[in-house]
Amino acid sequence: MKENHRLFGFMREGWLTLLIIFFVTITWELVVYIGWLSSLFFPPPSVIVVTFIKLIINNKLVDNTGVTLWRVFLGLVLGGIPGLILGLTMGWSRRLYLLINPFIAAGHPIPKIAILPLIMIIFGIGESSKIIVIAMAAFFPLLINTAAGVQQISPIHFEVAKNYGAKLTKIFTRVIFPGSLPLMLTGLRLSLNFALLVAIAVELVSAQKGLGAMNWLAWQTLRTEELYVSLIVTALLGIFFNFFLQRLAVYLAPWKAEQRI
Amino acid sequence: MNLTGHSGLTCQGVSKTYQTKNGPISALKDVSFHVKEGEFVCIVGPSGCGKTTLLKLIAGLLEPSSGHILFNQDSQDGISRSALVFQEHGLFPWMTVLGNVAFGLEMRGKGRKERWDLSRPFIEKVGLSGFVNNYPHELSVGMRQRVGIARAFVADPQILLMDEPFGSLDAQTKLILQEELLKIWRENQKCVVYITHDIEEALFLGDRVLVMTARPGHIREEIPIPFSRPRDLSIKERIDFVKMKGHIWKILEEEVRNSCG
Numbered sequence: 001m002k003e004n005h006r007l008f009g010f011m012r013e014g015w016l017t018l019l020i021i022f023f024v025t026i027t028w029e030l031v032v033y034i035g036w037l038s039s040l041f042f043p044p045p046s047v048i049v050v051t052f053i054k055l056i057i058n059n060k061l062v063d064n065t066g067v068t069l070w071r072v073f074l075g076l077v078l079g080g081i082p083g084l085i086l087g088l089t090m091g092w093s094r095r096l097y098l099l100i101n102p103f104i105a106a107g108h109p110i111p112k113i114a115i116l117p118l119i120m121i122i123f124g125i126g127e128s129s130k131i132i133v134i135a136m137a138a139f140f141p142l143l144i145n146t147a148a149g150v151q152q153i154s155p156i157h158f159e160v161a162k163n164y165g166a167k168l169t170k171i172f173t174r175v176i177f178p179g180s181l182p183l184m185l186t187g188l189r190l191s192l193n194f195a196l197l198v199a200i201a202v203e204l205v206s207a208q209k210g211l212g213a214m215n216w217l218a219w220q221t222l223r224t225e226e227l228y229v230s231l232i233v234t235a236l237l238g239i240f241f242n243f244f245l246q247r248l249a250v251y252l253a254p255w256k257a258e259q260r261i
Numbered sequence: 262m263n264l265t266g267h268s269g270l271t272c273q274g275v276s277k278t279y280q281t282k283n284g285p286i287s288a289l290k291d292v293s294f295h296v297k298e299g300e301f302v303c304i305v306g307p308s309g310c311g312k313t314t315l316l317k318l319i320a321g322l323l324e325p326s327s328g329h330i331l332f333n334q335d336s337q338d339g340i341s342r343s344a345l346v347f348q349e350h351g352l353f354p355w356m357t358v359l360g361n362v363a364f365g366l367e368m369r370g371k372g373r374k375e376r377w378d379l380s381r382p383f384i385e386k387v388g389l390s391g392f393v394n395n396y397p398h399e400l401s402v403g404m405r406q407r408v409g410i411a412r413a414f415v416a417d418p419q420i421l422l423m424d425e426p427f428g429s430l431d432a433q434t435k436l437i438l439q440e441e442l443l444k445i446w447r448e449n450q451k452c453v454v455y456i457t458h459d460i461e462e463a464l465f466l467g468d469r470v471l472v473m474t475a476r477p478g479h480i481r482e483e484i485p486i487p488f489s490r491p492r493d494l495s496i497k498e499r500i501d502f503v504k505m506k507g508h509i510w511k512i513l514e515e516e517v518r519n520s521c522g
Contacts, residue, residue, distance in 0.1 A: 055269040156350055162318050163345045163522050165414060174367075178355035255396040 043225040048232075051225040060214070065233055066209040068199055073136025075195045076134025080188065083142035085184040087187070090143070092176060104143065112137040112194075113201040130202045131244070137198035138191040145187025149180030182249065182256035196238055212239075268419040268452045269333035270296040270319065277314050278326045287477035290327070291300065294471055294480055296300045296420070298311040298333070302405050303463035305509060306473030307517045312456045315478070316422045319454065320345045344413035346423045351409050354399045358384065359393045361408050365416025366457060383411040385446055397443055403434040407441070414445060420452040426430075427462070436494065439466060460509045465492060475520030482512060 020159050025045045026238045031037050032044040039047070055061035092099045115134050153175065161175050203212025218226035249256075274381055277289040288311040296302050306312050317323045319330055320343045332342050344365065345351075350360050360367075363376040371379070384390060387407035397405050406426055413421050427435045443466065446453060457463050463488055465469045472482045484505065488496050496502050 154350060156347055157353060159320075160347070160351055160353070160364075161324050161368075162322060162367045163343065166368050170368060174364075175353070175355075180354075183351075224294070232403070253355070255398055 008195045036120055040222075042222060043228065047066045047225050048228045052229050052232075055226065055229055061233065062213050062227065064209055064214045065237075066232075067235075068196075068203065070209065071130060071134055071199045072192070072195045074131050075199065076192060078131065079135030079138035079195070080142045080191050083139040083191070084184065085215075087143040087146025087184075088150060088176065088180070089114075091147040091180060097147065097151075104140070108140045108144065112198050112204070116202060125206060130199075130207065133202055134195050134199050137194040141194055142184070142187040145190065146180055146182045146260065149183030149187075150176055151240065152183070153179035178253075182202070183252045185249040185253060189242060189249075192245065193238065196234075196241065197199035200234060207236065262447070265365075268297045269300075269330040270420050270452060270460045272315075272319070273331065275315070275318060275325045275328035275330060277311065277318060277323065279306065285295070289318075289384065290477035290479045291323075292479050293328075294483070296452050296454060296490055301446060301453045301455065301466060301468045302471060303455045303457060303467035303469070304471045305457060305460055305463050305471060306478060307475045307513055307520060308458060308475045309476035309520070310475050310516070312473060313424055315452065316345065316424050316456060319343055319420070342418060343414045343420045343422050344418040346406075346413045346421065346426045347411045348425045349402065349405070349429050350483055351410070352405055354397050354411075357394045358389055358400070358408050361397070362411045362415050364412060365418075380415050381412070383415045383445075386448075387441065388412045403430055403438060406430065406438060410438075410445065412452070414449060418451070420454065420517060423453065423455045425457050426455075428457070428459075431479055435462075440493075442466070443491065452469060461497060461504050464488075464505055464507075465497065467493075473516075475516045480515070483511065 013149075029043065029044045029046060032039050033041055045050075052061070070138050086100070090100055097232065112133050115130065119129045119132050123132060157175050157179060158171065161171050166174065199210070200212040200215075203210035204216050207213040215227055215230040215234075218224070218230060264340065270294055271292050275289060275292045276287070279286045286465060290333060292315060294302075304312055304315070316322065318325050322345075326443045334431060349503070353364070356364070359380060361370075363380045366376045366379055381390075387410060389407055389411070397408065400408070409426065413423075427438050430438065439462065455463070455466060467485060469488055471480050472484065473479065474481045477497055486505070487501070488499075
């Protein structure tokens with residue numbers, strides 16, 4: 001019953017969204033056709049679609065998207081995994097938390113893209129500097145959410161585990177890890193979003209390839225339609241990441257996902 | 262009474278003092294009592310008298326400041342001496358009914374098959390056969406407490422410790438669960454130490470009632486309950502039941518008044 005309700009609700013909203021997109025696209029096309037909007041700034045959707053297909057055929061779009069995705073992936077692995085591990089240990093040990101948290105609190109609010117020049121001075125203008133900055137962006141959300149996830153586990157659960165004779169490894173695998181998993185997944189989603197954001201930003205500033213670089217090149221050569229294509233692809237990536245991670249959360253943490261959708 | 266095994270428990274002059282910012286607080290003072298094999302002992306006392314502290318001491322979650330807690334039987338390899346049933350929130354939200362019930366067995370290193378074989382009869386006994394793979398949030402509060410009881414029995418401890426397990430249930434569910442508990446207990450003959458603030462509950466369930474004083478808690482009176490088993494709800498109308506209830510209530514009232522100054 002409940003499932004059906006949700007599905008119908010989603011479908012209704014989905015149709016509505018599609019309808020609005022359709023309506024806006026038609027209006028846009030018409031308005032440019034009549035000449036009320038300059039096609040230099042607002043190329044009509046038909047031109048954008050043609051450009052999209054052209055860019056796929058000449059491999060430019062796939063190539064650049066692949067580069068961006070690879071950077072996001074590397075950044076997520078190199079920043080996210082240490083964030084996860086440190087988050088788990090900081091959530092577990094109050095002392096470690098007190099020791100390290102000031103640095104986290106200071107480092108987290110810095111816009112990671114602002115560190116890029118410093119990183120480039122240290123590591124050069126190559127690929128590694130870009131990955132380091134993306135990794136830094138992915139590091140903090142996972143760490144902070146994982147630590148919070150461990151800290152919010154009720155002391156009763158530790159008492160139960162202890163009462164039934166759980167050893168340290170079992171306490172970790174059966175209490176700490178699953179107990180913090182829902183927040184950990186929220187952290188992962190945020191990390192992925194930030195990694196994508198910073199990857200695009202880094203590419204805008206200093207890259208030959210990637211969606212951000214493509215975007216910047218399109219601006220420099222005033223190919224507005226390419227600019228729109230790279231923007232749309234970036235947006236679709238973001239939407240896909242969120243959708244994928246929501247599904248993952250439902251699958252991995254069904255006891256919490258129930259309340260979140 | 263059919264006595265199986267040689268379980269049993271002795272508390273000798275157990276005291277517990279908590280260190281707080283405002284100086285030491287004495288929670289328990291010189292508590293001594295003995296629980297025979299297969300005996301069901303209920304402890305009543307004013308709130309804040311250290312009942313939960315006493316259970317945690319027996320469960321080994323806290324160390325007594327002085328005195329001894331002795332089990333009549335040496336702990337066999339890996340078998341927990343005690344299993345605590347908490348008032349609520351004692352179940353792991355991330356485990357299914359089966360995962361929760363089999364937790365004690367899992368901690369003892371039993372394989373999946375054996376865990377299932379040993380758990381199933383108890384899941385059936387508490388009437389949850391159809392909910393084996395459900396998560397706690399999908400169950401009613403009463404069903405969750407049944408899971409908690411099944412988990413404790415499956416772990417096959419020497420002594421069962423229950424901390425107001427039915428405190429948060431409505432009156433009808435409470436009565437039903439009390440009878441179910443007595444039934445399972447008759448079939449398994451465990452020592453039970455059962456904490457409650459409900460005098461009727463104590464008289465209905467127990468072989469003996471220990472009445473505790475206000476903080477620092479110690480045993481003020483020991484009242485054997487003469488009613489034969491199996492009992493049903495009609496004993497609550499017997500004149501001696503009502504008299505005993507009145508007697509215990511008078512003691513508690515006195516203690517509550519004392520503690521309020």
